[in-house]
Amino acid sequence: MFMRFLVVAAIFALAACSDENSSKGGSGEKTIVIKFPHVTAPATPKGQGADLLKKLVDERLGGRVRIDVFPAGQLMSDDDSLEALAFGEVQMIAISLSKFDRLTKQFQVFDLPFLFDDIEAVERFQNGPSGQKLLTTLEDKGFTGLGFWHNGMKQFGGPHPFHKPSDAARLKFRIQESDVLQAQIMALGASPQKMSFGEVYQALQTGAIDAQENTWSNIYSQKFFEVQDGLTESNHGYLGYFLAINTGFWNELPADIRVELSGIIKEVTDAVNLNASKINDEARQTLVTTEGKVITVLTPEEIAAWRQTMRPVWDQFEDEIGVEMIATAVAANVAHAE
Numbered sequence: 013m014f015m016r017f018l019v020v021a022a023i024f025a026l027a028a029c030s031d032e033n034s035s036k037g038g039s040g041e042k043t044i045v046i047k048f049p050h051v052t053a054p055a056t057p058k059g060q061g062a063d064l065l066k067k068l069v070d071e072r073l074g075g076r077v078r079i080d081v082f083p084a085g086q087l088m089s090d091d092d093s094l095e096a097l098a099f100g101e102v103q104m105i106a107i108s109l110s111k112f113d114r115l116t117k118q119f120q121v122f123d124l125p126f127l128f129d130d131i132e133a134v135e136r137f138q139n140g141p142s143g144q145k146l147l148t149t150l151e152d153k154g155f156t157g158l159g160f161w162h163n164g165m166k167q168f169g170g171p172h173p174f175h176k177p178s179d180a181a182r183l184k185f186r187i188q189e190s191d192v193l194q195a196q197i198m199a200l201g202a203s204p205q206k207m208s209f210g211e212v213y214q215a216l217q218t219g220a221i222d223a224q225e226n227t228w229s230n231i232y233s234q235k236f237f238e239v240q241d242g243l244t245e246s247n248h249g250y251l252g253y254f255l256a257i258n259t260g261f262w263n264e265l266p267a268d269i270r271v272e273l274s275g276i277i278k279e280v281t282d283a284v285n286l287n288a289s290k291i292n293d294e295a296r297q298t299l300v301t302t303e304g305k306v307i308t309v310l311t312p313e314e315i316a317a318w319r320q321t322m323r324p325v326w327d328q329f330e331d332e333i334g335v336e337m338i339a340t341a342v343a344a345n346v347a348h349a350e
Contacts, residue, residue: 044265046079046257048104049087049096051209053233057163057291058106058253059083061284068276077269079104085210091189098154103261106161106253110190116149117332121341123192124329125248125322126315129345131165131289134250137344142337155256156263158274159281162288163227166249170223172242173308177201177321183222186212193225195325196249209234216240227251229288232295237305244308245296248318255281 048065052058066079082088088096090107097105112119121127128134137143138160147157168174170183181201187193189206197204205221215221216239224236225248231237255277262270299305310318330338 041076043075044077044269046077046104047082047087047102048079048106049082049085049093049102050106051085051090052083052163052230054083055291056229056233057284057288058161060287060291061161061280062106064283065276065280068280069273072276073269073272077273089208089210091208097256097258100154100258100261102258104255104257106255108188109160109252109254110188110193112150112254113190113192115153115155117329118146118149118334118337119254120190120192120329121333121337122250122252123190123196124326124333124338124341125196126319127326127338127341128165128250130247131162131250133345134162134252135285137341138252140340140344142340150256151259154259155254156259158255158257158277160285161253161255161281162285163251163253164229164288164292165247166225166227166251167231168223168225168242168244168246168248169231169236169240170242170244171240173306174242174244174246175308175310175314177318180223184220186215186221186224192325192329193249195328196322199322199325212236213239225249228292228295228299232299237299237303242308243299243305244310246310246315246318248322 046069048062050058050062054060054063062079062081062083066081069077069079087093087102090105090111093102093105093107094111096102109119109122113123122134128137143160147159150157168180170180172179174180177200180197182203184203184205185197186207187197187204188209194204194206202223205215207215207221212221212224213234213236216224216236223240226234226236230251231243237243265273296307300307326338
């Protein structure tokens with residue numbers, strides 16, 4: 013409770029500072045300030061997306077709208093920002109889809125292991141009717157979805173390479189706050205440990221956890237490779253973000269500003285998703301060529317064994333997610349998907 017008080021106090025102090033520093037537009041109107049906290053480094057897909065959004069808003073709506081970006085957990089954690097957006101204490105967030113399972117079980121579709129073959133399949137699903145419907149599913153809770161931002165496909169990091177599922181047994185895995193991810197790790201005979209992103213490096217360093225799953229860009233930017241000997245390219249899951257704005261704040265914006273912001277956000281979302289694969293590829297290459305890391309690439313036969321071990325997780329959550337939703341996601345793995 014005390015920590016919650018400190019977070020809220022800090023937010024209002026920043027808000028007061030923002031109001032004092034707001035410039036006047038040509039008509040004398042006060043600048044609309046959008047506070048946008050996130051927990052990743054500026055060089056990651058989300059970090060670059062947030063900075064590009066700020067830049068384009070400054071160029072096209074300067075004097076009327078300003079976005080204040082707080083990267084790398086400077087302002088608050090993902091969990092705190094989820095609550096802060098609902099209360100209108102910050103205006104925009106882009107946090108992992110896994111974090112939203114407390115608000116809607118449908119978002120759990122993105123956490124199902126080996127559901128999507130690649131990032132292109134994820135994009136087909138998100139751009140189709142089912143994915144676009146998910147953008148509006150939380151409006152009654154104060155979250156208006158503006159888009160899906162990719163980070164990339166997830167890989168495993170541990171004390172040794174993982175060739176077969178039994179290689180992960182009995183290890184302590186850091187996971188995000190997700191019941192599906194918890195079930196995924198338990199299916200391996202391992203121990204899931206829910207933990208915030210900012211705590212992972214130290215937990216690996218001290219041995220509080222043995223392993224984690226993440227994208228190449230996060231593994232590199234957070235230096236997880238320094239405290240892990242085994243990196244395995246599994247592409248077993250998807251890590252993406254729900255870009256959302258407080259519904260009340262969004263609906264109260266002047267109509268012309270809302271239209272302009274919508275266009276900018278669409279442009280930035282396209283750029284983020286196009287750039288995410290490039291950033292992850294570059295991070296992977298740097299891990300090998302500069303850091304001297306050996307990456308274990310699973311063979312098709314090994315992937316089949318992993319998929320068979322984790323496939324029961326789909327059945328476990330199909331009633332919550334919806335059989336039709338899962339089927340639509342599976343169909344996105346082929347070119348003629350929705």
